[in-house]
Amino acid sequence: MSPEHGVAAATALTNFVFPNDIHVHWSLMIVLYPYITGIVAGAFIVSSLYHVFHIESLKPVSRYALVFALAFVAFATAPLLNHLGHPERAMSMMFTPSATSAMAGFGYIYSAYTVVLILEILFIYRPTLVALKKTSTGFMRTLYTILTLGSDNVSEKSLALDHKIIAFLAAIGIPMACTLHGYVGFIFGGVKANPMWATPLMPVIFLLSASVSGIAGIIFSYVLIKTFTGKFIDMDCVRTLIKFLWGCFILDFVFEMLELFSHAYMATHHWEALRDLYFGPLYGTFWIAQVGVFSVIPFVVLGILSLVRLPDGVVKFFGSLMSLMILVQVLLMRWNVVIGGQLMSKSERGHTIFRPEWFEKEGIFVSIIIMLLPIVFLFILSKVFPFWLEDDPAAKEQSA
Amino acid sequence: MMDVIGKEISKDRRAFIKNVLGGTIAGSLLLVIPAGAMDLGNIPEQITGMRDDTGTFISKKRKFGFIVDITRCIGCGSCCVADKNEYQVPDGMYRTWVERYVIDDEDNVYVDSPNGGLDGYQEPRKDIPHPVRDTFFVPKLCNMCEHPSCVQVCPVGATFQTEDGFVLIDAKRCVACGYCVQACPYSARFINPKTKTADKCTWCYHRVRKGLLPACVNVCPVQARKFGDLNDKESEVYKILHQPHVVSILKPGMGNKPSLHYVGLRREVV
Numbered sequence: 001m002s003p004e005h006g007v008a009a010a011t012a013l014t015n016f017v018f019p020n021d022i023h024v025h026w027s028l029m030i031v032l033y034p035y036i037t038g039i040v041a042g043a044f045i046v047s048s049l050y051h052v053f054h055i056e057s058l059k060p061v062s063r064y065a066l067v068f069a070l071a072f073v074a075f076a077t078a079p080l081l082n083h084l085g086h087p088e089r090a091m092s093m094m095f096t097p098s099a100t101s102a103m104a105g106f107g108y109i110y111s112a113y114t115v116v117l118i119l120e121i122l123f124i125y126r127p128t129l130v131a132l133k134k135t136s137t138g139f140m141r142t143l144y145t146i147l148t149l150g151s152d153n154v155s156e157k158s159l160a161l162d163h164k165i166i167a168f169l170a171a172i173g174i175p176m177a178c179t180l181h182g183y184v185g186f187i188f189g190g191v192k193a194n195p196m197w198a199t200p201l202m203p204v205i206f207l208l209s210a211s212v213s214g215i216a217g218i219i220f221s222y223v224l225i226k227t228f229t230g231k232f233i234d235m236d237c238v239r240t241l242i243k244f245l246w247g248c249f250i251l252d253f254v255f256e257m258l259e260l261f262s263h264a265y266m267a268t269h270h271w272e273a274l275r276d277l278y279f280g281p282l283y284g285t286f287w288i289a290q291v292g293v294f295s296v297i298p299f300v301v302l303g304i305l306s307l308v309r310l311p312d313g314v315v316k317f318f319g320s321l322m323s324l325m326i327l328v329q330v331l332l333m334r335w336n337v338v339i340g341g342q343l344m345s346k347s348e349r350g351h352t353i354f355r356p357e358w359f360e361k362e363g364i365f366v367s368i369i370i371m372l373l374p375i376v377f378l379f380i381l382s383k384v385f386p387f388w389l390e391d392d393p394a395a396k397e398q399s400a
Numbered sequence: 401m402m403d404v405i406g407k408e409i410s411k412d413r414r415a416f417i418k419n420v421l422g423g424t425i426a427g428s429l430l431l432v433i434p435a436g437a438m439d440l441g442n443i444p445e446q447i448t449g450m451r452d453d454t455g456t457f458i459s460k461k462r463k464f465g466f467i468v469d470i471t472r473c474i475g476c477g478s479c480c481v482a483d484k485n486e487y488q489v490p491d492g493m494y495r496t497w498v499e500r501y502v503i504d505d506e507d508n509v510y511v512d513s514p515n516g517g518l519d520g521y522q523e524p525r526k527d528i529p530h531p532v533r534d535t536f537f538v539p540k541l542c543n544m545c546e547h548p549s550c551v552q553v554c555p556v557g558a559t560f561q562t563e564d565g566f567v568l569i570d571a572k573r574c575v576a577c578g579y580c581v582q583a584c585p586y587s588a589r590f591i592n593p594k595t596k597t598a599d600k601c602t603w604c605y606h607r608v609r610k611g612l613l614p615a616c617v618n619v620c621p622v623q624a625r626k627f628g629d630l631n632d633k634e635s636e637v638y639k640i641l642h643q644p645h646v647v648s649i650l651k652p653g654m655g656n657k658p659s660l661h662y663v664g665l666r667r668e669v670v
Contacts, residue, residue, distance in 0.1 A: 016511035018540075018587035019494045025578040025591055085576025085596030092556040092575060103579050104555035192654060193549060193585035346587045347670050349511055 017345035017352050024342045024354040027362040029079035032370055034184045034206060035213070035334045036076045037110075041181035042214010043069040044117065044173060049244070051124075051170040057240040064387040065218050066121050071378035073114050078370050083362060102183075102190045109183055113176045120169040122147060123162050125385055127154045127394035132386075135393065143384065154394075181210035188337065195270035195348070196277065196341040201259045205333075208252035213330040215245045216323035221378075223320040231388065235312045239305075242319045246302035249326065253295050256333065273348035281343050281351055286336045294329035298322040443612070447628060448635075450611030457609050462564040464659065465630040465637040466603060466614075467647075468539050471664035472624035475500060475537035477520035479616035479625060484518065486604065486615040493590040495601040496541040496616055501668060504530035509668045538669050539625065541616070542567065542588045542601035543650060543658030550580035550589065550598075559598065565659055566605050571597045585654045603627065 043065045049055045050062035081087045094111070097104035122129075130152050133144035151158075185206025188197040219241045226233045263274050278286055301322050305315055343351045357363045389395045451457055475498055483489065483496045498517030502510040502525055510528060521537070548567045550559045558573035559580050574597035581589045581598060592599035604614035608627075612618070617625040628635035641647060641661060648665040649658045662669075 016499070016513070019492075019497050019513055019516040020581075020587045020590045023492070023590070025581045080577075083577070085591060086574065089556070089573065089575045092573065096556060098554055098557040100552045101555040101579070102553060103577060107555075191549075191553075191582050193583055342582075346585060347511070349509075349670065 016347050016349040018347045021342075021345040021347070022352050024339065024352065026338055026342060027083070027354075028356050028364065028367045029083035029362045029370075031331070031334045031338045032079040032367055033076065033083075034181075034188075034338070035331055036072050036079070036371075036374070037184050038181055038206065038210030038213045038330060038334075039217050040069045040073045040076060040214070041177040041207070041210040042212065042216075043072070043218055044177040044214070045211055046215055046218050046241070046244075048170050048174045048177075051166060052174060055240065057234075057236045060234040060237045060389065061218055061222055061241070063124055063385070063389075064222065065214075066117065066124065067381050067385050067387060068218060068221065068378060069214075070117055070121060071381055072374045073110075073117060074377055075370065075373045076110065078373065079367075082366065082370070102187045106183060106187060109176070109180055113173075113180045116169055116173050116176055120166060120173060121385065122149070123166050123169065126151075126162055127159065128386060128392050130154050131393040140384075147384070178207055182207045184210075188341070193346055194341050194344075195263075195268075196274060196344060197337070199259060199262075201255060201262070205252070205255050205259060208248060208255055209330045209333055211248040212245060212252050212326050215241060215248060216326035216330075219245065220320050220323040220327065223316055223323075225387070232390070233316060235315065238319055239315060242302060242315070242322075243306045245323065245326065246299075246306045249299060249302060253299055256295075257291075270348065273344055277340060277344045277351055281353065282336055282340045285332060286340065290329060290332040290336055294325050294332060298325045298329065443610075445611035446613040446618070447608065447611050449629070449632065450609070457611075461631060463630045464544075464565050464603065464608070465628065465641065466541070466544065466617075466660045467626040467637050467640055467663060468541075468660065469624045469626065469663040470536055470538050470666070470669075472622045473498065473537040473539055474622055474624075475517060475521040476621065477517045478619045478621060479539060480516055480518040482615040482619040483601070488594075489599075490593055493592065493599070495588075495599070496539065499538045499540060499669075500525070501534075501536050501538060501666070502528055502532055503534040503668065504528050505533050506530045536666065538662075538665075539616075540586065540588070541660065542603065543586050543656065543660040544603060545656035545658050547656050549583040549585065549654075549656060550600075553579045553583040555579065562605075566603060566608075568602055568605060569598050569600065571595055571599075574598050585651050585656060586658075 046058065047062050047065035047069070050058040077090075081090060084090055093104050094107045097107070126148060129144050129148045131154075133141060133148060133152070136144060182203040185203035188194075188206075189199060189202025192198045219238060222241075223233060223238065225231075260278065263271055301318055304310075305319055305322070339354050343354060345351060356367075358365050360366075386392045445451060449458065449460075477498060480494075480496055480498060487495060489495055494516040496516075497513050498521075499511055499513045500517070500521050504510070508530065510525065512525070517537075517539075544565060544567050546565070548559075548561060551561055551567060554560075555577060556573055556575055558570045558575070559567065560570065561567050576591050576597050578591055578598070581591060584600075589598055589600040591597070604612070604616075607614060613627055614625075617627045626636050626640065628637040630638050630641065632638060640663065645663050646665070647661050647663055649661055650665075650669070
């Protein structure tokens with residue numbers, strides 16, 4: 001077969017979509033689901049860097065990161081439930097699961113992880129909650145009584161035991177957080193019928209992008225909250241976070257590109273269809289947005305911020321701006337994987353189109369609401385769990 | 401506003417007339433059709449050995465096979481019409497469809513399946529720039545895989561495999577997560593907007609259990625669709641698969657081992 005012949009054939013091939021592939025079944029909700037779980041896993045890793053790996057400079061955000069993770073994990077299943085045709089049967093996945101289903105496994109991993117996260121928060125905050133209980137009345141007092149599990153014992157011996165439990169929970173929490181999001185990647189990576197998804201690199205890419213989205217979420221929200229509340233921003237902490245963000249993003253971006261490069265290099269019979277997808281309907285959202293703008297710019301700027309000693313104001317501004325860009329990059333990556341993978345028909349002869357509507361069950365408006373819910377919940381949590389050590393009565397007592 | 405009210409009234413009126421007419425026709429039929437006419441024993445068995453003298457289903461080990469002979473298909477769309485009628489398939493969703501392949505002198509392959517071939521292919525394609533050297537039709541349906549991806553991924557076990565090799569969906573259990581839709585290499589599945597559950601071709605399991613052929617096989621005017629028990633050495637499907645025919649399956653690399661076979665399958669077909 002001559003090259004000209006091949007090109008002619010390829011051009012003519014891009015014309016047929018299987019009739020059932022015209023409709024994109026996994027919509028915006030399934031874009032948000034890995035996005036939210038990724039933020040959860042990443043935020044948890046930030047907390048563990050202090051609690052397990054003792055990176056002292058991250059102490060100011062170590063507790064906040066956990067509460068941040070809790071706010072998002074609480075709504076990780078919201079898009080899934082909205083997506084299901086029969087959400088009233090959702091619990092069947094837990095009670096009568098099919099052992100061979102990758103999706104059924106997620107329910108258990110998610111639940112187990114959530115339990116570990118809640119326990120860790122309760123143990124870390126226990127002295128704080130006990131102190132707050134003493135000074136509060138009415139509903140809040142009852143709430144703190146429940147959250148302290150009825151124990152007011154903050155003796156040295158008791159706190160030492162707490163510390164052991166915290167270290168243990170954080171230690172098992174890391175592999176669990178990694179499993180949580182690696183597993184989300186596997187849910188996609190295990191679909192052999194879809195050549196874009198079916199790569200063993202998928203869990204790796206999902207996990208790395210989860211880490212960057214979580215770290216970016218912490219930097220952005222930390223600087224934002226502290227700025228708006230007029231409180232002290234620990235720049236040493238921000239600088240360390242930026243370094244971790246850059247490091248994780250190097251791995252993330254490189255693996256994302258390597259994954260595509262592997263497809264191109266191996267050039268199996270799927271490649272023609274994948275190339276048409278990446279350079280066709282995904283050109284704008286993948287090459288221009290995800291790679292060109294939201295990967296290359298943060299990659300360079302975060303590198304400069306990590307390697308060059310710049311004034312605090314510059315680091316604060318560009319650090320949070322780049323974090324916001326990374327958050328967009330990861331959202332774009334979820335879009336390009338989830339929606340992109342479905343645009344290519346399994347006929348491998350053409351692609352369909354997908355345009356989300358503003359006001360539909362799984363539309364843009366509902367997506368915005370779902371993304372706002374964790375933020376609202378985080379605000380409510382802030383009234384119960386003080387994010388910062390300077391607001392913590394127990395920490396004040398200790399220092400006094 | 402008045403328009404809306406008017407529409408509602410006329411809708412109700414139409415529904416009323418429909419119900420009255422439906423009831424009248426059904427009632428008259430009861431009078432016309434002699435009692436016992438619906439008795440299964442009187443409908444000739446199309447798949448032999450499926451029921452005993454009393455019309456009861458005989459339970460024994462069977463392995464059903466479906467064969468599509470693409471050298472016979474004329475693209476009339478009768479199978480698609482029969483299927484849509486049998487299951488009231490919503491528009492835009494397809495339990496079965498027919499693809500038209502056109503190959504020109506330059507070896508370019510053109511495939512289409514407007515409305516899933518439901519309207520038949522009555523006009524030739526006019527957008528082929530070179531002389532056409534070959535054209536054929538490929539009916540598609542559920543492949544009833546021996547190793548079905550849909551069964552593997554279903555989180556609640558709503559998609560399952562029967563002992564005789566059918567892959568079916570329990571609509572009372574399906575949560576409509578859509579994982580099976582993604583996992584099927586043949587795009588045979590969809591989410592039915594009416595039932596809000598996964599849906600697909602069943603090879604007319606309800607008919608087969610009564611010794612009747614699947615609706616599409618029944619109506620095919622050129623016997624391009626064949627169905628039967630592969631454990632029955634007298635069945636046509638057994639003979640075709642055990643004689644020197646050019647028989648193949650779709651996407652063998654997927655490892656799903658489909659029970660749907662194609663006679664005269666061409667390499668251009670995906």
